[in-house]
Amino acid sequence: MALHEFPSLKNDLLLRAAKGEKTERAPVWIMRQAGRYLPEFREVRKSHEFFEICRTPELAVEITLQPIRRFSGLVDASIIFSDILVVPQAMGMEVLMTPGPSFPEPLDTPADVGKLNTVVDVDKELGYVFEAITQTRMALAGEVPLIGFCGAPWTLFSYMIEGGGSKTYQKVKTWIFKYPEESKALLMRIADVCVDFLVGQVKAGAQLLQVFDSWAGELSPHDFDLFSRPSLVHISTNVRARLAAENLPSTPLTLFAKGANYALASLTDAGYDTLGLDWQIDPAEARRLVKGKVALQGNMDPNVLYGGRDAIESAVKRMCAGFAVDGGSQAWIANLGHGITPGVDPEDVRWFFECVHKYSART
Numbered sequence: 001m002a003l004h005e006f007p008s009l010k011n012d013l014l015l016r017a018a019k020g021e022k023t024e025r026a027p028v029w030i031m032r033q034a035g036r037y038l039p040e041f042r043e044v045r046k047s048h049e050f051f052e053i054c055r056t057p058e059l060a061v062e063i064t065l066q067p068i069r070r071f072s073g074l075v076d077a078s079i080i081f082s083d084i085l086v087v088p089q090a091m092g093m094e095v096l097m098t099p100g101p102s103f104p105e106p107l108d109t110p111a112d113v114g115k116l117n118t119v120v121d122v123d124k125e126l127g128y129v130f131e132a133i134t135q136t137r138m139a140l141a142g143e144v145p146l147i148g149f150c151g152a153p154w155t156l157f158s159y160m161i162e163g164g165g166s167k168t169y170q171k172v173k174t175w176i177f178k179y180p181e182e183s184k185a186l187l188m189r190i191a192d193v194c195v196d197f198l199v200g201q202v203k204a205g206a207q208l209l210q211v212f213d214s215w216a217g218e219l220s221p222h223d224f225d226l227f228s229r230p231s232l233v234h235i236s237t238n239v240r241a242r243l244a245a246e247n248l249p250s251t252p253l254t255l256f257a258k259g260a261n262y263a264l265a266s267l268t269d270a271g272y273d274t275l276g277l278d279w280q281i282d283p284a285e286a287r288r289l290v291k292g293k294v295a296l297q298g299n300m301d302p303n304v305l306y307g308g309r310d311a312i313e314s315a316v317k318r319m320c321a322g323f324a325v326d327g328g329s330q331a332w333i334a335n336l337g338h339g340i341t342p343g344v345d346p347e348d349v350r351w352f353f354e355c356v357h358k359y360s361a362r363t
């Protein structure tokens with residue numbers, strides 16, 4: 001059942017690559033493509049707080065569109081402007097951006113879980129994201145597909161316990177090793193909210209969904225299987241089942257488990273169409289590990305963008321050759337290995353896109 005009538009899609013490269021198809025060239029987008037390296041983003045940020053933008057659909061739409069306008073014809077996807085930490089907010093936690101994320105009252109012990117909302121109505125708590133998605137789909141006029149996203153339970157759980165970024169992960173590691181059962185229960189509670197949130201994003205108009213497990217690399221392979229993988233599988237299984245049951249479009253799912261290259265082979269059967277890669281694995285090696293079972297996304301070191309045009313061109317050329325199948329682009333979405341950082345020159349980003357178009361083209 002189509003809930004909205006959206007303009008038809010003119011560029012489906014991203015969706016075809018995610019399904020494993022051969023494409024005339026690799027689709028390309030950049031994690032954090034709407035962010036502080038763009039002067040037009042910094043201009044909006046001068047007069048609006050970060051979460052105020054997330055909660056104001058008109059502003060979120062405007063910022064989502066900024067890189068699409070600037071790099072029109074070069075970028076093949078948009079990603080809704082929001083943050084993974086809107087889920088802990090929906091569960092009842094306060095999150096500030098000061099300038100990194102900080103939680104005034106993190107979860108110190110399992111007793112603190114009692115402070116979380118017992119029922120999370122995503123339409124009520126996160127309706128502003130759905131509204132921004134629907135408005136963005138209209139405003140995009142079919143130029144490129146719109147990606148929706150959420151944080152992975154392990155990464156969200158870590159933020160909720162650490163109260164922000166961490167170098168040692170002491171608090172969250174204390175939780176999983178001292179309170180493993182309570183940890184697993186909370187991880188599944190978060191996963192259930194993620195399922196509702198992702199299904200709601202598809203209902204609102206998202207055309208591909210990405211799950212960000214930014215802190216996956218902090219776990220040993222054994223502990224990843226205990227504390228991250230089950231909730232990732234729970235999400236893929238239940239999102240697919242709900243989309244089918246509610247007659248919603250079957251939507252490609254991407255998992256970006258940063259630092260979890262140790263789990264790459266086993267993640268091919270976690271229920272995701274595409275696995276995102278950081279830059280610490282060689283593209284050809286990743287291809288060997290996944291045995292053609294999933295599409296791949298990534299993975300240039302974002303800091304190459306500081307190296308100037310020659311460095312960018314040779315890194316892109318190498319990356320395109322490394323991901324190529326039978327001499328051309330197939331089942332690959334070009335991207336960076338993590339989010340773009342604030343000091344990058346937008347003109348160097350344009351060059352990155354141009355190089356991907358050139359070197360990933362099927363001849």
Ligand SMILES: Cc1c2[nH]c(c1CCC(=O)O)Cc1[nH]c(c(CCC(=O)O)c1C)Cc1[nH]c(c(CCC(=O)O)c1C)Cc1[nH]c(c(C)c1CCC(=O)O)C2
Nearest residue numbers: 031032033034035079080081082083084100101212214339
């Ligand atoms: C861990 C994580 C967060 N948020 C996100 C992740 C997963 C991806 C990753 O590992 O980077 C995901 C995210 N955050 C943001 C998006 C928007 C869409 C996009 O353009 O990619 C997405 C997909 C906007 C943002 N989220 C944030 C900014 C910058 C904040 C600002 O404008 O002051 C943006 C554009 C803030 C944020 N939000 C978060 C951090 C750690 C920070 C501060 C560090 C930083 O600034 O890069 C949590």
